[in-house]
Amino acid sequence: ERTNLLTICKLVIKKILSSSLNPSIPFDNDHPLLKQFLIIMEHIFYNRLREVKVFLREKKSAWSAIEQLAGESTDLNEVVISIKEMNDIRSPLGRLRGWLRLALMQKKLSEYFVLLLQHKDDLLRDIYDEDSLMMCEDALQLSGLLVGLNCLDCTFVVKQCNLDDEVGSVFHLSNRDANDADKQIVASLLSQKQYMEEVNRNQRSTIDNLNQKLEVLSSSNILLNEEMNDAKCNIIKLQEENTRLKHQVVLDLENHSNQMKNVENDMEIERKTYLQSQMGLDQLYLDAQKNFNEEVHLRLEIEKELSHQISLKQEMEVGMKLLETDVHKKQDLIVSLRKQLEDIKSINVKLSDDNKELESMHTHKVDMLTKLEFKCSQMCSAIKDLENEMEAQKSNKVHSVETMKQYEQQIYEHENLKLSLETSLKNEKDHNAMLVRTLEEERKKMVEVQMQLQFMNKIKQENESLKIKLKELEVRCMEQEDALTELGSHLIHTKLKVENMKEEQLVTKDAQWADDKEITNCTQCQKQFSVSRRKHHCRNCGEIFCNDCSNTKMPLPSYAKPVRVCDACCTKLLKKSCTS
The missing domain is CATH 1.20.58.900 (RUN domain)
Incomplete structure (x- = not known):
């Protein structure tokens, strides 16, 4: 089977x-x-x-x-x-x-x-x-x-x-697809026929068992009838006992009437004693009335204190509302600070590039000065032109000193750094271009300088003045390098802050909500949604959860009130708030 x-x-x-x-x-x-x-x-x-x-x-x-x-x-x-x-x-x-x-x-x-x-x-x-x-x-x-x-x-x-x-x-x-499977189907049908015969035998045996059960139920019915007759006999006995109890109740009532008469006599005696004790009770009533007046006075004072506490509670509620507005303002300030940090990063990158260009220009200038020392003996004829150029250089240097002072002031002001550095870099580039042009002109005039040896002394004096200016430039370069080192240390701190802010941005970004039609199970417990188990979106990550997996509410920057959050996002937000 x-x-x-x-x-x-x-x-x-x-x-x-x-x-x-x-x-x-x-x-x-x-x-x-x-x-x-x-x-x-x-x-x-x-x-x-x-x-x-x-x-x-x-x-x-x-x-x-x-x-x-x-x-x-x-x-x-x-x-x-x-x-x-x-x-x-x-x-x-x-x-x-x-x-x-x-x-x-x-x-x-x-x-x-x-x-x-x-x-x-x-x-x-x-x-x-x-x-x-x-x-x-x-x-x-x-x-x-x-x-x-x-x-x-x-x-x-x-x-x-x-x-x-x-x-x-x-x-x-039946199988219509392949002729080879006909034999198997015939064998299965024969086995099915045998199975049906066995099923019929089992059903007959069950019918016999049901007949036996009917006989058992009929015998149990006879036993129940006998029990009913016994119960009727018990009811007759209970009625006889009820009549006896009624007779005893009548006797008890007579005894109770006699007791009530005795109680009335006792009540008259107690009245007399009550009149005697009434005088003492009047004095006690006066004392109690005094105590009552004192309690009324205390109750008024307590009501005043309660009204004062209610006013304090209202002030606390107003303070809580003000704190909520301050929190929203601070969130807006955080967004503006993030933008400022991004601007500072771009400015720091440009400063590092400019520092490298200044170092290359400084090395180039040192090389050129060494060449000038060798060629000072041949620069007699170009003294007058150099004096005019030196006056122009002096005016440019004064301008460069002013710009350097502006740099020192603008390091502490993050908003105006970009404009001041761009102007100073343009001026220095123009100055360097002028120097390159002068050097090219000096090379062309080297042949003429050999014929004009009369102006050697004047050229030596100018050379000394150039050395002094070189020293001043070196001092300024050292000051700029110190300022750049300070900026580098400040950049390291700002980079760390920016990374922390990026991580917070990833959390505070508006999550993309998952589609209700695509998701049929909870993303955390994998239980299937039904009429009793409804779908809920997490306002932080956007995924769909059941009520048990998203039963907590937390404040988010993009919402004014606390909103529904899943258990995983709740733990993440709590950890970040603890670390901050």
């Missing part, structure tokens, strides 16, 4: 998978192969069930085992609850059929079947015989066959179907 069920199940699953290649045929309630498969699964679950006689309780079945297993999986628990809520399905067989259809729609029938096999020692051993299919190793082979059905998109209508009918028969299987 087990082998027949497995072979039929294999054939039906193969036919279903081959028919899935044709997308025009939907997998719904009217699909013939799916009907065959569901009937075979019913036979598998009801194979070798134990005939346990249970009085006034529901008989154990495969559905009872599935109910006990619902706590192991959240998806399985949802399926069981939804089936219980269907009022049209009442029998365990109908609920098992509904569970098979919903599991196929979820594509998790193989997973639920494996869970049943893992807990078979606890759940299935009391329900099935030892030689049943669910208790043998063939069940593992069946779980492997069910994995192939996870690729099907099934759509069943469970509420409108009558699932409480008896188990149907296995339909006829």
Whole structure:
């Protein structure tokens, strides 16, 4: 019987998978192969069930085992609850059929079947015989066959179907694709016929068992009638005891009337003593009235203090609102500071390039001065021209001194650095071009200088003045190098701040929201969304989470109020706030 069920199940699953290649045929309630498969699964679950006689309780079945297993999986628990809520399905067989259809729609029938096999020692051993299919190793082979059905998109209508009918028969299987498979189908049909005969035998045996149960119920009914007669005798005895109790109540009432007379006499005596004690009570009342007036005065003072505390609370609320406005202003200042840092970076890069150019010009100037010292003896004829050029150089040097002073002032002012440095660099480039031109003219006039040796003394004096100016230039270059070193140290700090600001920008950027239609599971816990488990966007990263994974709210720079954030972004933001 087990082998027949497995072979039929294999054939039906193969036919279903081959028919899935044709997308025009939907997998719904009217699909013939799916009907065959569901009937075979019913036979598998009801194979070798134990005939346990249970009085006034529901008989154990495969559905009872599935109910006990619902706590192991959240998806399985949802399926069981939804089936219980269907009022049209009442029998365990109908609920098992509904569970098979919903599991196929979820594509998790193989997973639920494996869970049943893992807990078979606890759940299935009391329900099935030892030689049943669910208790043998063939069940593992069946779980492997069910994995192939996870690729099907099934759509069943469970509420409108009558699932409480008896188990149907296995339909006829036909194969029109290949002639070689006819023999296998004939063999399977013969085995199916044998299987149906065995099923009929099992049904006859179940009918005999039901007749035996009817006999047991009739005998139990006779016992219940005897118990009813005993209960009637007990009721008669209880009525006799009730009459006795009524007679005792009458006697008790007479005794109670006598006691009430004695109590009235005692009350007259107590009245006399009350009148005597009333005078003392008046004095106590006056004292109590004084204490009451004092308490009223204290209560007024307490109310004044409460009004004062309420005004303080209102002032605190106004202060909190002002603090929120200050926070928004500080966020705007942070954005402006980021822009200023980017400008400072560009200025520092330009300063480093200009420093390199100044060093190359300085080396070039030293080389030229060495050449001038050798050629001083041949520069007699060009003295007058050099004097005019020296006056122009003096005016240019005065201008350069002024620009250098402006540089020193503008180092501390970050906003005007760029314009001042560009102007100073242009002036120095013009000065260097003038020097290059003068040197070229001096080379041309070297031939004439040899003939004019009369003006040697004047040229030597000018040479000395040039050396003095060179020393001044060297001092200025050293000052510029010190300033550049200070700028380099300042640049290192600004680079570190800029990197930190970039990391904060990555966090504070508006995240791109994920599409609701594309995502069906939570990105953190991977649970599937449903009517009870709704989708929520994280306002920081933009991904979609369930309510349990995004239950916290935190303030973000792009939002005025605290907004929903996932657990991962919450931990990141808390770490960054702690480090800052």
